Amino acid sequence: MNALDTVIQVWWFVLGAVVGSFLNVVIHRLPRGESLVWPGSHCPYCGHSIRWFDNLPVLSWLILRGRCRDCSAPISVRYPLVEAISSAIVGSTAWMVSAGEWSKWLAAMAGMDRAATTMLLQVACFAGFLLTVFVVAAIHWDGEPAPTAVWGPCIGMTVLAYGLMSFWRAERDLPLLSESPLGVAFWVDLIVGTALGWGADMLNRHALQRLNRAKRVEVDSWDWTAATGVGALLWPAPVGIILGTLALLLQGGMSLGKFRASGKNTFSGVKRLHRNRGAVLALWGIANWGLLFLV
Ligand SMILES: [Zn+2]
Structure with a gap:
C-alpha cells in the first residue's frame, strides 16, 4: 500500500x-x-x-x-x-x-475500464445492503416497525448493478455477486432464499398477532423477505439459501421463545418483540459482514 x-x-x-x-x-x-x-x-x-x-x-x-x-x-x-x-x-x-x-x-x-466500474458498483451494493440491515435492526431495537420503503434504495441499486454486471459478463472475475447470472443455480438460490425469508416474516407476523390479539396488528415490514432476496442476488449461489435458512432459524427460535416466555397481550410485549427482532436482524447482518472477510 x-x-x-x-x-x-x-x-x-x-x-x-x-x-x-x-x-x-x-x-x-x-x-x-x-x-x-x-x-x-x-x-x-x-x-x-x-x-x-x-x-x-x-x-x-x-x-x-x-x-x-x-x-x-x-x-x-x-x-x-x-x-x-x-x-x-x-x-x-x-x-x-x-x-x-x-x-x-x-x-x-x-x-x-469497466472492471473499475463493477468494483465500485459492488462496494455500493454491499455497503448499501449492510447499512440497510443495520438501519432496519436499529429501528426495531427502538421498538418500532420499520417501513418497508427503507429497502427501496438498496433493492433498486442491487437490481440495477445486477443488470449492468450481467450485461458486462467479461468483467465478472471479481469475488462477489452471483457468478452464474440467470442460470438454474441462480434462480433456485434467489427463489428458495427469498421464500425462506418470507417464511421468517410470516413467523414474526404470527407472533405479533398472538401478542396483540385485541387490536388490529399494523402491517409489519417485510424485512426478512427483502433481506434474503437482496442477499441471494449479491452472494453467489447457494449462499442465499444458507442466509434464508439462518433467517428462518433465528426468527423461528425467537418467536417460539417468546410464546413460552409470555402469552401476554400487552403493548410492552409488542415493543419487546420488535427489540428482539432488531437483535436477530443485527446478528444476521453480522453474519453477512463476516462473509465478506471469507470470500
Ligand atoms: Zn441543548
Missing part, C-alpha cells in the same frame, strides 16, 4: 461516518413519519440548532464530551456509535472489494 492508497482508504472510512450521521436522522425520524431533510438537527432539550462544527461525525461528540454546547444536556452515545459502525461497514467493504489497491483502480478508472 502506498501513500495514495492509504489516503483513499481513509476517505472511505470518513465517508462511512458522514453517511452514519445521516443514518442517525433516518433511524430517529423515519418510524415517526417525519421529514428526513427538514428541520435541521437541533438539541431535543433546548431546541438550539446544531452548528456545523458541532455536527462532525464521532469527533464532535468526543470534543463536547457528550453534552449540548448550549444547555449541557447529555447527548446519547448511540449517535457516535451509529456513525462509527457505519464508518466500519463502508470502510471495510471498500477495503475487501478493492483489496486496498486504490492507485491501481484509479488508473483503471482513468482508462474507462
Whole structure:
C-alpha cells in the first residue's frame, strides 16, 4: 500500500461516518413519519440548532464530551456509535472489494475500464445492503416497525448493478455477486432464499398477532423477505439459501421463545418483540459482514 492508497482508504472510512450521521436522522425520524431533510438537527432539550462544527461525525461528540454546547444536556452515545459502525461497514467493504489497491483502480478508472466500474458498483451494493440491515435492526431495537420503503434504495441499486454486471459478463472475475447470472443455480438460490425469508416474516407476523390479539396488528415490514432476496442476488449461489435458512432459524427460535416466555397481550410485549427482532436482524447482518472477510 502506498501513500495514495492509504489516503483513499481513509476517505472511505470518513465517508462511512458522514453517511452514519445521516443514518442517525433516518433511524430517529423515519418510524415517526417525519421529514428526513427538514428541520435541521437541533438539541431535543433546548431546541438550539446544531452548528456545523458541532455536527462532525464521532469527533464532535468526543470534543463536547457528550453534552449540548448550549444547555449541557447529555447527548446519547448511540449517535457516535451509529456513525462509527457505519464508518466500519463502508470502510471495510471498500477495503475487501478493492483489496486496498486504490492507485491501481484509479488508473483503471482513468482508462474507462469497466472492471473499475463493477468494483465500485459492488462496494455500493454491499455497503448499501449492510447499512440497510443495520438501519432496519436499529429501528426495531427502538421498538418500532420499520417501513418497508427503507429497502427501496438498496433493492433498486442491487437490481440495477445486477443488470449492468450481467450485461458486462467479461468483467465478472471479481469475488462477489452471483457468478452464474440467470442460470438454474441462480434462480433456485434467489427463489428458495427469498421464500425462506418470507417464511421468517410470516413467523414474526404470527407472533405479533398472538401478542396483540385485541387490536388490529399494523402491517409489519417485510424485512426478512427483502433481506434474503437482496442477499441471494449479491452472494453467489447457494449462499442465499444458507442466509434464508439462518433467517428462518433465528426468527423461528425467537418467536417460539417468546410464546413460552409470555402469552401476554400487552403493548410492552409488542415493543419487546420488535427489540428482539432488531437483535436477530443485527446478528444476521453480522453474519453477512463476516462473509465478506471469507470470500
Ligand atoms: Zn441543548
